[in-house]
Amino acid sequence: MRKNGVNRNQEAAVGRSEKIVVMNPMGYPPTIKQLGMAPRLDSLDGKTVYLVDVRFDDGDILLQQMENWFTEHKPKVKTVFVRKSGVYTQDDTTLFQEIKEKADAVILGVGH
Amino acid sequence: MKAVAYANGMPHQRFVFVPMPVMGKSPAELRAYVDGKDPVTGKPVMAEVIEALSKPLSEEDKKKISFDRSTPRFVDSDTEANLHRLFLENQWTDRLPIVLPTEERVSEMLAATSHKPNEVVGRMRPTSTREAWEYTVEKVAVNAVMAGAKPEYFPVILALAASEVTARASTTTSAAAMVVVNGPIRHEIGMNWGIGAMGPYNHANATIGRAYGLLSQNLQGGSEPGKTYLGSQGNSYGYNSLTFAENEERSPWEPFHVQHGFKTEDSVVSIFRGCRTTSFNLGLREKHWREHVRNMLRGMNPHNPPTLILDPITARQFIDRGDFDTKEKLIQWIHDNATMPAGVYWDYQLIRNYVYPRALNGEEPYATKLKAAEDELIPIFRLEDIHLVVVGGETNGYWRIMGCHYQKSVSIDEWR
Structure with a gap:
């Protein structure tokens, strides 16, 4: 049988204006170490721009279209289209080392 | 995207967005995205790309920001x-x-x-x-x-x-x-x-x-x-x-x-x-139970392996029908019977996103699956990813398959 709520409602009315203390439910965040941004290029002309696909949701086709745009509109920019190895959550140290050595700039296509 | 960059120490990372979805669009449609406008800012996509790469860093970009990340034990008192x-x-x-x-x-x-x-x-x-x-x-x-x-x-x-x-x-x-x-x-x-x-x-x-x-x-x-x-x-x-x-x-x-x-x-x-993904059925019919279970398995999303959730009535029926007196025997049967043509399997979007890159890296059993001919039937799931749990009150032999990773x-x- 369901209980009659009248008495409990009266009790609640008395306590409505009272202030109480409760505990915070959030966890403890780690410290964030800020990374500096790479210096920007004065011009892209004559520079090598890597277009990196992370293998998610047809991002490769989008980046290839972007590469076509560079060919048509910025012919002095050298573009290199690459697919990173593994799924998007995995590192690709070989590719990122290559980019450090050979690229002036990177466009990373994140498929989300 | 911005929140992930922030949490990884790049609060001023430069982004350019294109419309969603990218998935399933033709090259021509995606070229239109490239030639079009960023749906977030309303500015031309490629103008933003060029600007992101060549616009000098501002004082704001160079500024060290403080990350206020403490969590107090209590909330301020209130009603x-x-x-x-x-x-x-x-x-x-x-x-x-x-x-x-x-x-x-x-x-x-x-x-x-x-x-x-x-x-x-x-x-x-x-x-x-x-x-x-x-x-x-x-x-x-x-x-x-x-x-x-x-x-x-x-x-x-x-x-x-x-x-x-x-x-x-x-x-x-x-x-x-x-x-x-x-x-x-x-x-x-x-x-x-x-x-x-x-x-x-x-x-x-x-x-x-x-x-x-x-x-x-x-x-x-x-x-x-x-x-x-x-x-x-x-x-x-x-x-x-x-x-x-x-x-x-x-x-x-x-x-x-x-x-x-x-x-x-x-x-x-x-x-x-x-x-x-959830598939559902009542019992196991004597004549075609194998086909019925195969149909259920093929209806699952192939990236989320099956965990069979069986009422005790159905668990016993699996033993009666297939002599599966251990969970391992039934799991093996599920593995061997959950198959589809390789060409169909590799064309699933989730398989393209999450499994195909691993196959290219030589990871087994995906690398072997990748060698199969288009029409060859291949196992959809790995044996170790298939599970069984028994739950239910035996009011009838209902059961379901949950697509999930243990x-x-x-x-x-x-x-x-």
């Missing part, structure tokens, strides 16, 4: 009504009413474990690309109180927290968790493994599962729609993370936790993730 509003506004709840976590209530919860309040239980994150937040026994207790859990459930909730597996993944796929409890604790705290075990009406099942969701969202640093929760359609399984106990007493097979290295007398909680099993006894 109950205002505190309920605050918890809603801060997105600390699942939007259902909660029990306010007063110090007294939290102390009662803490009395149900031998572990100290300040002991670190683990670290959790909404996705692998975000930072992990840390939490103590006391922080877990605060969330257990909010969910309406009784103190005697607390060791189960602590074991879930210790798993470090989130029930609030940020994935666009709308994943939810599933929790299976085994061992004597099922009896001690009055869990349900019989009639309606996977639904409402049992206080322990309902509030343990709810506590798992709340602790996940709060202890990992939030689950905010559009920012740290991106499930496109959402998933109502998330309200209590499909929490139930296995019907060990009526199962013809060994319990799930014993399959995973524990003793029968151990109390253990096991966690699965994914839990979007994560781990954690001792509850260690958290008593």
